[in-house]
Amino acid sequence: MNKSKKKPKSNQECADENIKVVVRCRPMNRYEKHAGMENVVIMDTMGKCVKMQCCPMNHNWGKPKKFLFDSVYDVETSQYGIYDGSVRPMISHMLQGFNVTIFAYGQTGTGKTFTMEGNQSEYGIMQNAFEQIYKFAREQKDKRCVIQCSYLEIYQGKIQDLLNSAKPIKVNKSKLKIPCKGLISIVCKSVQDIEKCRIEGFKNRKVAATCFNEHSSRSHSIFTVLLTLRIPKTKKIILQSKLNLVDLAGSESLLRSEATPLRKKECCEINLSLLAVNKVISSTVAGHAYIPYRDSLLTRLLQDSFGGNSKTLMIANIGPAETMHKETLTTLEYAHQAKKIKIAPRKRPESLETRHRQARIALAKCQKELEETKERHKEKREATTKLMESVLAVLTEISNTEETVDETNESQNLNNSRNLRVEPLNKKKR
Numbered sequence: 001m002n003k004s005k006k007k008p009k010s011n012q013e014c015a016d017e018n019i020k021v022v023v024r025c026r027p028m029n030r031y032e033k034h035a036g037m038e039n040v041v042i043m044d045t046m047g048k049c050v051k052m053q054c055c056p057m058n059h060n061w062g063k064p065k066k067f068l069f070d071s072v073y074d075v076e077t078s079q080y081g082i083y084d085g086s087v088r089p090m091i092s093h094m095l096q097g098f099n100v101t102i103f104a105y106g107q108t109g110t111g112k113t114f115t116m117e118g119n120q121s122e123y124g125i126m127q128n129a130f131e132q133i134y135k136f137a138r139e140q141k142d143k144r145c146v147i148q149c150s151y152l153e154i155y156q157g158k159i160q161d162l163l164n165s166a167k168p169i170k171v172n173k174s175k176l177k178i179p180c181k182g183l184i185s186i187v188c189k190s191v192q193d194i195e196k197c198r199i200e201g202f203k204n205r206k207v208a209a210t211c212f213n214e215h216s217s218r219s220h221s222i223f224t225v226l227l228t229l230r231i232p233k234t235k236k237i238i239l240q241s242k243l244n245l246v247d248l249a250g251s252e253s254l255l256r257s258e259a260t261p262l263r264k265k266e267c268c269e270i271n272l273s274l275l276a277v278n279k280v281i282s283s284t285v286a287g288h289a290y291i292p293y294r295d296s297l298l299t300r301l302l303q304d305s306f307g308g309n310s311k312t313l314m315i316a317n318i319g320p321a322e323t324m325h326k327e328t329l330t331t332l333e334y335a336h337q338a339k340k341i342k343i344a345p346r347k348r349p350e351s352l353e354t355r356h357r358q359a360r361i362a363l364a365k366c367q368k369e370l371e372e373t374k375e376r377h378k379e380k381r382e383a384t385t386k387l388m389e390s391v392l393a394v395l396t397e398i399s400n401t402e403e404t405v406d407e408t409n410e411s412q413n414l415n416n417s418r419n420l421r422v423e424p425l426n427k428k429k430r
């Protein structure tokens with residue numbers, strides 16, 4: 001029998017333009033090199049594919065696992081290389097009015113903070129993004145461009161304002177959307193201003209040495225840039241968009257970390273919130289009606305990036321060493337799954353204008369229908385009145401006729417009775 005087998009869709013075919021997933025592999029660190037570890041990851045930048053060798057530690061050699069992504073960056077890729085290849089187009093979307101989220105995801109010590117924040121010698125995504133945004137702002141000669149920023153971290157299930165550490169952020173648990181009321185937002189007139197905020201906030205982040213990373217972030221951080229473009233005379237907003245730059249804390253194995261009780265507690269919180277991210281990704285991809293955004297603060301804050309009105313870039317950071325094999329595989333599997341999420345962002349404020357226009361059109365349509373119905377009713381009422389009049393006329397005529405008939409009958413009866421001869425009752429007919 002000639003059974004036509006359905007060709008399985010490759011990840012590229014399922015690709016949704018609104019969520020891009022790229023993978024970046026950091027070089028072996030000093031410790032890994034010193035220990036002479038095997039490299040278990042092959043980064044095929046041209047083929048946009050990551051091949052994962054089976055782990056020599058598990059003596060489980062076989063065919064390497066293959067994962068396709070939107071882009072793949074190997075150890076040779078510079079910070080600017082990843083910016084130019086995958087981040088610049090996202091910032092361009094933001095400058096066109098879309099909300100954009102860029103987040104670094106992966107195991108501890110794989111280079112998430114390095115990718116987002118850079119170091120003294122190389123800019124990270126954040127500084128390069130600021131340059132691009134302010135270049136755009138400078139070009140807006142006849143418009144007023146306002147850029148604001150806020151910077152928060154989620155540490156042990158609490159939100160902390162990194163630009164105003166004195167003020168705790170109240171979490172409104174009943175609200176599903178944005179639970180962080182009171183977060184400070186600073187207007188920044190230049191790249192220097194916004195960079196000052198980033199540095200200031202970065203200093204306030206919870207960082208600690210762990211056995212995997214000397215400067216491990218113990219919290220998830222979200223740096224938000226809000227761009228508003230107005231016409232100076234009318235103050236009308238012609239463009240408003242938001243950029244979320246997210247540096248997630250890395251997942252780490254409790255069993256493998258020789259951690260203090262505090263580090264273990266932090267580790268549990270981090271792993272739980274990352275698990276919540278993974279659950280949100282799985283449920284969204286599976287098309288479940290209920291997506292568990294409420295499982296953690298992180299997923300509540302990132303709700304828009306996974307299923308709402310945002311274009312999203314996920315940078316999955318991995319390490320090449322055999323000791324990280326299991327964690328790298330998990331990161332790649334989740335990143336691969338995230339690629340299948342479908343989101344439909346709308347431009348802002350075009351979306352607002354569009355919605356207003358659509359509402360106006362709908363209103364005009366309703367008014368037209370109302371008028372038509374009124375007209376139809378008027379016609380019907382007139383027809384009904386006419387009909388009623390005709391009915392009345394007919395009824396009147398009938399009653400007149402009846403009266404005439406009655407009168408005729410009465411006079412007839414009278415005549416009849418006059419003509420009647422009263423015969424004696426006892427007279428028999430012959």
Ligand SMILES: Nc1ncnc2c1ncn2[C@@H]1O[C@H](COP(=O)(O)OP(=O)(O)OP(=O)(O)O)[C@@H](O)[C@H]1O
Pocket residue numbers: 025026027029075106107108109110111112113114115119213215216217218248249250251317
């Ligand atoms: N692509 C890279 N090139 C050179 N060095 C890198 C690269 N990626 C990471 N590193 C270095 O690796 C170390 C760990 O990186 P980083 O702190 O950014 O990891 P992380 O994923 O943010 O970790 P954590 O989740 O624990 O915060 C740093 O010293 C960093 O400079």
